[in-house]
Amino acid sequence: MEASVRRVRRARQAASGRPVRNGSHLGCPAFSGKGHRLAFTKFDGVDLSEDSGVPATSACARDAPGRDAVSLEQPSTVVSGIDGADDAEDPAVAESMLDRRTRAHARVHALRGAGLLAALGVLVLCILLSIAVGAKSIPLPTVWDALWNFDGSYDHSVIFELRLPRTVLGVFVGAALGLAGALMQALTRNPLAEPGIFGVNSGAAAAVVVAIFVFGLTSPGAYVWFAFAGAGIAAVVVYALGSRGRSGATPVRLALAGAALAAVLQGFVYSVIVFNEFVFDQIRFWQVGSLAGRDLDVFLKVWPFLAVGIVIALLLGPALNTIALGEDLAAALGARINHTRVLTALAIVLLCGSATAAAGPIWFVGLTIPHVARAIVGPDQRWVLPYSAVLAAVLLTGADTLGRIVVANGELEVGIVTALVGAPLFIALVRRTRMAQL
Amino acid sequence: MTTAPPRPHPWTGSAPPPARGARLAFSARRLRIAAVYGTLLAATTAVFAVSLMVGDYAIALPDVLLALTGEGKRLDVFFVQGVRLPRAWTAVLVGVALGIAGGVFQSLSRNPLGSPDIIGFTGGASTAAVATILVFGGTMTQVSIGAVIGGIATAGLVYLLALKKGVQGYRLILVGIGINALLLAVRDYLMTRADLTEAVAAQVWMIGSLHGRGWGEVIAVAIGVGVLGPAVLALGQRLRLMEMGDDTAHALGVPVQTTQVTALILASALTGAAIAVSGPIGFIALAAPQLARRLARTTGTPIFGAGLMGALLLVTADLVGQRALAPAQLPVGAVTAVIGGSYLIWLLYREWRTGRA
Numbered sequence: 001m002e003a004s005v006r007r008v009r010r011a012r013q014a015a016s017g018r019p020v021r022n023g024s025h026l027g028c029p030a031f032s033g034k035g036h037r038l039a040f041t042k043f044d045g046v047d048l049s050e051d052s053g054v055p056a057t058s059a060c061a062r063d064a065p066g067r068d069a070v071s072l073e074q075p076s077t078v079v080s081g082i083d084g085a086d087d088a089e090d091p092a093v094a095e096s097m098l099d100r101r102t103r104a105h106a107r108v109h110a111l112r113g114a115g116l117l118a119a120l121g122v123l124v125l126c127i128l129l130s131i132a133v134g135a136k137s138i139p140l141p142t143v144w145d146a147l148w149n150f151d152g153s154y155d156h157s158v159i160f161e162l163r164l165p166r167t168v169l170g171v172f173v174g175a176a177l178g179l180a181g182a183l184m185q186a187l188t189r190n191p192l193a194e195p196g197i198f199g200v201n202s203g204a205a206a207a208v209v210v211a212i213f214v215f216g217l218t219s220p221g222a223y224v225w226f227a228f229a230g231a232g233i234a235a236v237v238v239y240a241l242g243s244r245g246r247s248g249a250t251p252v253r254l255a256l257a258g259a260a261l262a263a264v265l266q267g268f269v270y271s272v273i274v275f276n277e278f279v280f281d282q283i284r285f286w287q288v289g290s291l292a293g294r295d296l297d298v299f300l301k302v303w304p305f306l307a308v309g310i311v312i313a314l315l316l317g318p319a320l321n322t323i324a325l326g327e328d329l330a331a332a333l334g335a336r337i338n339h340t341r342v343l344t345a346l347a348i349v350l351l352c353g354s355a356t357a358a359a360g361p362i363w364f365v366g367l368t369i370p371h372v373a374r375a376i377v378g379p380d381q382r383w384v385l386p387y388s389a390v391l392a393a394v395l396l397t398g399a400d401t402l403g404r405i406v407v408a409n410g411e412l413e414v415g416i417v418t419a420l421v422g423a424p425l426f427i428a429l430v431r432r433t434r435m436a437q438l
Numbered sequence: 439m440t441t442a443p444p445r446p447h448p449w450t451g452s453a454p455p456p457a458r459g460a461r462l463a464f465s466a467r468r469l470r471i472a473a474v475y476g477t478l479l480a481a482t483t484a485v486f487a488v489s490l491m492v493g494d495y496a497i498a499l500p501d502v503l504l505a506l507t508g509e510g511k512r513l514d515v516f517f518v519q520g521v522r523l524p525r526a527w528t529a530v531l532v533g534v535a536l537g538i539a540g541g542v543f544q545s546l547s548r549n550p551l552g553s554p555d556i557i558g559f560t561g562g563a564s565t566a567a568v569a570t571i572l573v574f575g576g577t578m579t580q581v582s583i584g585a586v587i588g589g590i591a592t593a594g595l596v597y598l599l600a601l602k603k604g605v606q607g608y609r610l611i612l613v614g615i616g617i618n619a620l621l622l623a624v625r626d627y628l629m630t631r632a633d634l635t636e637a638v639a640a641q642v643w644m645i646g647s648l649h650g651r652g653w654g655e656v657i658a659v660a661i662g663v664g665v666l667g668p669a670v671l672a673l674g675q676r677l678r679l680m681e682m683g684d685d686t687a688h689a690l691g692v693p694v695q696t697t698q699v700t701a702l703i704l705a706s707a708l709t710g711a712a713i714a715v716s717g718p719i720g721f722i723a724l725a726a727p728q729l730a731r732r733l734a735r736t737t738g739t740p741i742f743g744a745g746l747m748g749a750l751l752l753v754t755a756d757l758v759g760q761r762a763l764a765p766a767q768l769p770v771g772a773v774t775a776v777i778g779g780s781y782l783i784w785l786l787y788r789e790w791r792t793g794r795a
Contacts, residue, residue, distance in 0.1 A: 190549065191611065241786050253786060256550055256728060260782035263721045267775030270645045271768055280641065281634055288626045364619045371612060413630070419623035427599055427616040430609055 119390040130401040131163045165296040170397040176351040178392025179313040181366030186320045194367035195352040201361035202265035203234025231353035289362035289415025302354040309350030317382035364419045474734040478746040489757045528651040531659040535712040537748020540723025541741040542705035553723045554709040561618035562592025565625040582714040646719035646771030655715040662711030678738040725778035
């Protein structure tokens with residue numbers, strides 16, 4: 001069957017006037033530049049690759065060395081199961097099969113695109129609600145009205161000065177945490193990895209302790225640069241320790257280096273707060289994670305980092321798909337592993353550093369949302385990353401809104417509500433679905 | 439074993455067994471493991487002895503030995519037998535318990551980040567303890583009991599929630615993460631709403647301390663380690679086989695499900711015994727197995743070595759905590775994190791520099 005598929009492809013290439021690309025040593029186009037499409041086929045039986053990737057997958061699987069070859073074989077058995085073995089040698093049948101599969105892929109992608117749009121719709125609803133709900137609730141039409149023509153009334157000032165900055169911050173912080181978590185898990189290929197493993201949270205906490213203890217600062221706005229610097233320095237140290245000699249960072253070493261540095265910094269924080277009740281009193285509120293009391297100023301400080309981080313993260317999908325194949329196979333495909341790793345690490349630092357600086361450490365989102373995204377779309381990073389971003393933003397803005405209404409006076413911090421609301425949902429999902437593994 | 443094998447195992451980070459010259463390498467490895475364990479034991483004994491000697495009231499070694507037999511000056515006997523000896527023993531036993539439990543969890547989850555947290559044990563214990571302190575204003579004994587009950591209840595809940603035609607390891611971990619997050623949120627809520635003084639007390643308990651631990655605690659944790667420790671070590675062979683994957687282990691005749699459940703229960707009980715007397719001392723469960731493996735260069739998770747390493751780490755950390763900022767006393771949990779973390783960082787750095795990794 002595979003032989004016939006290759007014949008079809010050559011015939012097509014010949015017909016389209018393109019040269020038959022057989023120069024690469026494995027002899028199939030997917031290995032000469034489109035390798036990333038292979039990445040997800042090995043996980044979920046449903047083959048998602050586009051036109052040229054499909055036959056290449058089955059054809060190259062036999063040549064690919066080691067353990068990955070076995071799992072890559074899966075799509076080809078699916079194919080022969082559908083079409084039967086006896087007529088597989090007929091080029092016409094093989095071609096129609098190819099077309100059918102191409103249409104199937106287009107359908108899957110369209111379905112996922114629609115899902116993403118639906119999630120975005122939910123996000124917009126969450127944003128509007130988060131602007132409308134609060135100590136003084138404002139009807140949704142007024143909110144809508146205020147967004148497009150501001151008339152300076154009291155309601156409109158509340159919206160623009162208090163609610164909107166907080167909501168926008170929530171959306172960005174949520175998206176950043178979701179993306180950072182997905183990147184972290186893809187980079188370390190460890191389902192327990194979360195942005196905090198890079199030492200980001202503890203680095204930021206240690207820096208904030210220094211800010212309070214040494215400089216006597218007490219407002220979230222004043223912590224921002226300290227937290228950001230602490231997170232950045234910690235992440236750089238962890239990445240340097242996690243890499244080994246000549247090659248880049250490896251998953252296990254990264255995880256260990258991160259845990260070790262986090263422990264040291266945590267020990268420092270503990271030592272200070274045991275002796276200094278004032279610092280403890282400040283830090284116990286900071287480390288819950290909250291969007292309360294953040295004005296536009298905080299957002300204006302961090303948004304460039306957030307935006308750059310989000311763009312880099314969303315562009316990394318294909319490269320991360322290749323990395324998921326394993327180091328050796330990815331290198332054989334010509335992927336620039338270290339390049340990708342460094343970029344991923346940079347994105348994580350930008351995203352979590354600024355998110356933590358703005359809202360404090362919120363660890364649940366980054367850890368669990370990528371699992372949810374993978375449960376919905378499978379392990380294809382091109383979809384996992386945007387889904388993670390949108391779902392995390394929904395969770396964070398929703399939780400922030402909920403935190404304002406569940407308690408009669410005052411509010412629940414967003415870090416607490418995310419876990420209280422998100423954890424039962426997460427567990428229900430874990431029980432119902434077969435989770436896509438990394 | 440003088441030349442390191444070329445490729446580390448991708449998941450455990452350990453060296454693969456040598457293919458040729460296996461017998462020679464095997465005996466050399468046994469020798470190395472024995473040497474490492476011997477050194478760990480000697481170091482623990484040495485630190486143990488020093489921790490009996492030093493303090494605000496220093497006692498010379500001969501006087502310590504005399505006091506141990508019940509003779510010598512009455513003040514010496516009081517400090518050595520009544521204060522320092524039980525504290526040092528508590529440190530050793532809690533260290534052993536946490537080290538072994540960490541080894542089991544890492545071995546079961548095949549993940550260096552696997553720790554009692556992943557089945558929610560620590561989260562349950564600390565939330566229950568904080569609730570006991572902040573909501574009910576309980577005494578230390580009640581807090582300990584509350585912590586153990588909370589931990590066991592949470593571990594059971596996680597296991598039940600993950601149960602669905604048998605427990606799949608990956609689902610267990612994810613459910614554990616979820617429950618842990620839920621409980622920590624409750625704990626954080628209590629912490630931010632509490633009165634400052636009470637919150638400080640709860641925080642100190644959560645960091646973990648050995649301050650003022652007496653013979654009662656030693657006996658409690660000694661029974662735990664004495665009964666559960668050998669039981670876990672007896673499972674060691676099966677756990678090593680299971681590190682190769684459930685299917686392989688099953689094919690080799692290991693009853694995977696039974697071993698998994700038994701090991702989880704034993705390791706949780708060990709953690710419970712440790713947490714009850716000292717609070718949730720962080721990082722030992724994570725660091726001890728990794729350090730022991732890196733020193734002994736074993737292929738699997740060395741559970742016995744993890745116990746020894748845990749003891750050494752905790753005794754040392756407690757000594758440093760008592761003396762570093764004397765007369766101020768640092769809680770041992772803060773010091774463990776700093777010492778264990780720095781040591782692990784140094785090991786990683788050395789591997790990085792020599793290009794071994």
